[in-house]
Amino acid sequence: MSVKHAISRGLELGRSVFQLGLLKPAARIAAKFRVGQTARTVQPQIFLPSRYRYYRMSLSGLAAQLQSRGFRRFLGAGFPRNRAVYLAFGLGLGLIEQQLEDDRRSTATCQEIQAFFRKKKFQSTLKPFASGYKLEDYVIGKQIGKGCNAVVYEATTPFAVPRGSGKVSLVELKSSGDDKKEVVGALRSKSIANYPLAVKMMWNIGAGSSSEAILNSMSQELVPAGPVAMKEEKAMIALNGHFGRTPKRVSAHPNVIRVHRAFTAKVPLLPGAQDEYPDVLPARLNPAGMGNNRTLFLVMKNYPFTLRQYLEVSLPSHKQGSLMILQLLEGVDHLCKQGIAHRDLKSDNVLLEFDSGGCPRLVITDFGSCLAEWDYALQLPFNSRCVNRGGNACLMAPEVASAIPGPGVVIDYGKADAWAVGTISYEIFGQPNPFYSPGSEGLDSRKYQEKQLPPLPAGMPTNSQLVVRLLLRRNPNKRPSARVAANILHLSLWGGRALANQDRASKQQMADWLLCQSAVVLLNGSGSGRTSVEAELQRCFLSNVDLEDLTTAMGFLLFG
Structure with a gap:
């Protein structure tokens, strides 16, 4: 657009001047270009950035006004410098107005793509079931996990048959073999279809x-619970809970755990x-136990192992790591957008399973310390220092770990x-997590410097x-959001x-690329019975696509 549009606009103005006659008074000529007549109503346009909205007219109207003043000063009196300023500024605003129009069209394209892919709800691989609101409905298997406030057992029930069986049992993770590839291959091939569920006992x-x-x-713990996780009467009890109202519920997402039942x-x-947790048992089961007779049970999908357990026996490829x-990041962004x-x-x-192609699929779990x-x-x-900052102190962000309590501090x-x-x-x-490492080599999130971060593997994608x-980055203002x-x-x-030369490309080219990606995702997804991790990620990307966030991301790619 740019130069070609500017030249054509200048020719139109010049033709108008010529038709009016060069010998007419400058004031009469300028009157033809004044903005505000009934033929051109000046209105603010909603697609303008907020920094431009103090103008009570559109940029196109302002550009025409400045250009007309430039012609008026050119044909009448006025300093040459002022004439040049008016003409240059008017022409510049004309270019800005056209660029904003291009941005508006690109933004509209992004919004249409986003709206389309958000209609496609994430579907769990578990068969929907209507029962399961009491412990007697489940057959409990082996213990598959234990933390500081809960224990997890594998479970099954006749009404929750899995749609696929590409999972492996967590209890089989330990192996005497030294070859990690052989261990992982054996784990992938062993199905746990007999125990598709996991029951977490708080x-x-x-x-x-x-x-x-x-x-x-x-x-x-109820934050990742589905809409029918609790019976209606139990859900009403939570209305007067710790949060004052029902805690926020996160909607379904492929990278966030889903609680199917809570009772x-x-x-x-x-x-x-x-042997494992005698102290938390009630007195009727252990006379020395300190636990109460009743507790909360959560029913979820059974995942083969945690991310930590998987990484102990396997090193993913560079692409899989990315x-x-x-x-x-997609899971964190989904949580952030819901507060x-x-x-x-x-x-x-973080729990992990494999898709049909052997790529690890990750889900975020354990919301006991969340802010919702x-x-x-x-x-x-x-x-006050009595306010709970969160869970793991080692992996607290610098702005959280170094916060000092006081009036008005947030x-x-x-x-x-x-x-x-x-x-x-x-x-x-x-690599070892640099904030877990013991001794002098470990980093403290409260006071580390970015130059102290250990180098990442040389083969890791740039x-x-x-x-x-x-x-x-220590400064959260310089740190990108999870979405970016x-x-x-x-x-x-x-x-x-x-997008290799996006520093010279327009936002319209970005929108065109997004349309092509949308077509590719739709075509690839139409013939597949089970969605792969890459296809899920591309759908997440397109359902959250935003032109401003994409531009920010491109800026980081180009300039670091």
Whole structure:
């Protein structure tokens, strides 16, 4: 547009001047170009950036006005310098107005793509079931995980048959073999279709034994619960819970755990209970136990192992590593957009399975430390040290770990989980987490300097290294959001030659590339019975596409 449009516009104005006659008074000529007559109504346009809205006219009207004043001063009196300024500024605003029109069209394209892909809801691989609101509905198998506040058992029930069987059992993770590739291959081939569910039993020491007290005390665990996870009468109990209202519920997402059922029941004597966690059992099961008789049970899909356990026996390829980081960023972005901060993101709280092509699929789990209160969104008033900052102290973002309580102090968690993803990236690419390392080699998030970060593996993709460095910036104002960091990886993975010279390309070319990507995703997805990780990620990207975020991501790619 640019020069060609400017020249054509100048020719039109010159033709008008010629037709009016060069001998007419300058004032009469200028009157033909005045803005504000009935033929041209000046109105602010809604697509203008906020910094331009103090003009009570459109940019096109302002450009025409300045150009007419330039012609008036050119044909009449006035200093040459003033004439040049008016003409140049008017021409410049004409170019800006056309650029904004291009941006508006590109933004509209992005919004249409986003709206289309958001209609396609994420579907769980589990068969929907209508029962399962009591512990007696489940057959409990082996213990598959234990944390500081809960234990997890594999489970099954006749009404929840899995649609696929490409999972492996967590209890088979330990192997005496030395070849990691052989271990992982054996794990992938062993199905756990017999136990498609996992039952998480919370340890109840001080919450009482009534359903009301239990749900009030453990309401954060209900954040990833589905709309039918609890019976209606139990859901009403949570209305008066810890959050003052029902805790925020995160909608379904392929990289966030889904709680299918949540109910309270008497604590049973499960396999290994007397040896693994005797102190939290109730007195009727262990006279020395400190637990209450009832507790909260959560029913979820059974995943083969945690990210930490997987990385102990396998090193993903460079591409798979980038896809794993991208999945974590997509999950964090999904939480942030709904005003939820996980606050305890670590490799132990990420579950993993494989898609049909053998690519790891990651989901974020364990929301016991999350911030999901309606009144706080991603910001927490920090007026006392009694306020809970979150879970894992080692992986707290600098702005969280170094916050000093006081009147009016607020901790912003908007980019805290994204920072934690940066630390986990070291583990994904086979390096020790620098904030876990003991002794003098370990880093403290409260006082580390970015130059102290250990180098990433030489074979790691350049753009993945860039994302990790950006995520671990101390200053959150210089750190990209999870959405922008995810866009950087999306563009580097699938942008290819189309965006290689984006510093010279227009936003319309970006929109054209997005349309091509949309067509590719739709065509690839139409013939596949099971969605692969890459296809899921591309759908996530297109359902969240935003022109401003893409431009910011491109800026990081070009200038670091």
